Amino acid sequence: MTVLPDDGLSLAAEFPEATRKQWQSLVSGVLRKSGANDVSDTAAEDALSTELEDGLTARPLYTAEDGAADPGYPGFPPFVRGSRAEGTAVSGWDVRQRHTDPDPKASNEALLADLENGATSVWLAVGEAGVPVTGLPQALDGVYLDLASVVLDPGADFESAARELFRLYDEVGVAPQTALAQLGADPLGLAARTGRADDVARQSAAAAALAARCDHNYPGVRALVADALPYHEAGGSAAEELGCSLATGVAYLRDLTEAGLSVDAACAQLEFRYAATADQFLTIAKLRAARRLWARVAEVCGAGPAAAAQRQHAVTSPVMMSRRDPWVNMLRTTVACLGAGVGGADAVTVLPFDSALGLPDGFARRIARNTSSILLEESHLARVIDPAGGSWYVERLTDELARAAWSWFQEIERAGGQASGLRSGLVADRLAATWERRAGDLAHRREPVTGVSEFPHLAEQPVQRGPAPAAPSGGLPVVRRDEAYEVLRSRSDAHLAATGTRPRVFLATLGPAAAHTARATFAANLFQAGGIEPVPTEDGRTLAESYASSGASAACLCSSDTVYAEQAEAAAAELKAAGATRIYLAGRPGESRGAYERAGVDEFLFAGADAVAALSAALDDMGVA
Template identity: 45%
Template sequence: MDRPGGGGRRARLRVGGEGVDPAVVRGSLGHDPIGLAAAVGGTPDLDPLADAVTLCAERWRGVRAITVDTRVHHDAGASDQDEIALALATALDYVRHLTAVGVPAAEVFRRVEFRVAATADQFVTIAKLRALRRTWARIGEVLEVPQADRGAWVHAVTSWRMQTRTDPWVNILRDTIACLAASAGGADAITVLPYDHALGLPTPFSRRVARNTQSILAAESNVGRVADPAGGSNYVETLTDDLARAAWTWFGEIDAAGGAAAALASGAVAERLAATRAARDADLATRELPLTGTSTFPLAGERLLERTPRAQVTADGLPRRRDGQVFEDLRARTAAAGDVAVPVLALGSQREHTTRVSFVANLLGVAGVRPATVEVATADDIAAAVESAKGAKVAVLASSRKGYEGLAGPTAEALRAAGVEQVVLAGPASEAPDTTVDGEIVAGMNIVAFLGDLLDHVGATQAGANA
């Protein structure tokens, strides 16, 4: 959609464009050879750009010839400052190529569209769009582009990387926040991806929800009619400044090394994004970056929505991966193994064990593992509880420090005598000093590694990674 008040009216084209006033046509030809090379590999061909820009300048004055699409970098793990820096470097490559063949820099600026990812991190998305406009205007100033032509025309698309296959309804909430942030950040056009986009081809219903989301949040709310609605907020201004400075620093390094195309060919872009991706993966694995419905508060007994899969395209470009994929792969392993259950022995009174039992149940649910909870209120209950756990390879003891007193040690010994190979304690091992355990479940732990080891131990085979 066009930003309200920012795009003019659209024309409905007939075949051949007969009877259409070129002055009212709006759109983009979408030329992005460097972005295409980043996505599928190969060497970018910039030669067609000059003819495309000239055509738009002469006939389709409201059409932009070039799209600088940084979503390929975002999906490969780029941070927000990385995305801005690569947008600037790519666009500057195009400017230099075109000015070298005689196209004025101002005309190039008028023909460039930036297409960026909008995420559910509301304030960061707002700041990213503002920082992109600021830094692009600075490049225009250095190139002596007239001030009226320095503005960045931004098309924000809700992030594919943030979408999940598990509990996909949460994607509606993510897209809602991202759409509002894009509008408040001054996006000229916004596209909301359907909530089932990560599962395959969307349905008419999911497309309608996506359309209505952007219509209400960006248009009917009139947020897009306000010039820089987040401007003046000390937090947003500071965040914008931090992003702009960080992006400008790496942009300078890319430019000094020969530009975006050269950095892509040398592997510098892939190396940088891989490092950023690794740091993000660590935060996801420890739930420093939680994914509601996937890494936290999973929907117990969920059956995934079924959608028609998209055609698979072989590409040698930058890798694409969603944040939730590693958790979905764990869930796929469990599903392939059938019903995987782990005994959870709740020690002591309900008041003592309820919090930890809930924590363990949610943790196991991330991998689709069913907690088989058995209460052990006193030492007399140990025998019956252990009997119910026979045949299990892993068992979990769950309670508070007080609940573990006098019960954790004997229960762990009885479990091992019954053939349980690993006994895991919910909470730090120091809370049960008289108990020998094989692991502990604590806040901030790497749950991907823990759940992967658990599935290995119970014999859940590896399943193919999803797309």
């Protein structure tokens, strides 16, 4: 409803309309005051922009001038705004819980608890990495198979797992027309994880036959999943994840149509699985772009408008899950779940916060399923259809991400398709290059990991969990954001177990607290990220006296540049004389580098430096194996 001025509610009508040029002028003025004298009005936006992966850039300001192509309406091609016209407003998204315990009895107890307390479907690992195929009936005992969808993760055992599930339908009297399941056949995803691409052709033929059976007899059962998680877990970017999933989907469409299914029936047998990360806007854009891209593929292949709607399963990213301070994972998965829900995922799996440590316990599974429940029932997140629609940033990011993903997809297709890309190393090399760049950002702490590279807690008691079954391996690597720091922390743990103490560094704070607090805090966080315990200067004692009682072999000077100029040289000399084998200085060396080094400073620690390399070298110097 339009509020007219004569109602006395003129809102912003009394204010002149602001222009982009005015904004640029104001921002450039602020930047010049901060010392950036060469920033012009037009360069202000560039100065505040953030580079993302895939050649994308997040700008500081978006207006109607930055709009992208028309995304259409929810439930209609190109499905950017959702696969269904009603979105998730009717029943919310499918809360899909994952189970990997190989004990059928324990899995049964866990999945029944989930279904009774908010979960609407189960995702069950079957075969080598989960419940034995013969244990499937026991694991699903008591589950209403015509009400709760069962999603299998069977790896290479998808044929035998499907036969066992179909047999179970007959045994418990589930009519084929009412059965709900996803059989999880994914030959290309399995080849990506195991490196065994030679068996793809046979497995693809078996998967196509299984899909034909589902199409003829089980309308509520899908046979194949185009799983993009192997590419995400190998370090791939959002565009690379999308491109690989598209190439996989196209390969499966070819297999299914060659097996006799129509294009529409083939599309109906596919589900796509994507990672949801703690970058909520990128997650939202990725899911929206995925629907747009698949709609284009389906259209070119001759699918009808309804069949071109992509079925999406979003899983909170395993790559972002930390093993140290795992409680922080609850925050990461909450943001990821929000992004998946807003992005329009049909089903969302929130991994338990302790999933990186082994088999999750009941509390962790409860928190995981309640994450969706709170967002659905208390935040009412699903009651709005495409809540991100109309955001100039989201629409522009969706468009740019879709173009980058389409370019990578075309490159894979030119190389012969996804199977050829896996065999030739094209996919592996591309993902490795992306992860190498990201690993550099992690090492330099340009991408911080709370509880790991930032604000670590050395005194925290480790969370212990039972071992989980080994996942398929031998193909693409499996990376984690915390892996470089985990190596450092493990070295520290081993040193603690062997000697009774962690490696230590003495923080030599110079001058008043106002001068040294910022850099002392920086240094303490940095050293703890490598498992090195910082020991502060004791009040009322000289540096030499405090150092002697610290139990440290190295020292780090902490203060302001002004105090450094007055005291750093003498302090370094005093600490060297007291026995410090290595002296660090928190801050950039500047023009005084030579004087500091002559006084005994060995290394400078500052924001943007390679923290992993510095900490690894520090552990080496301290004799930590």
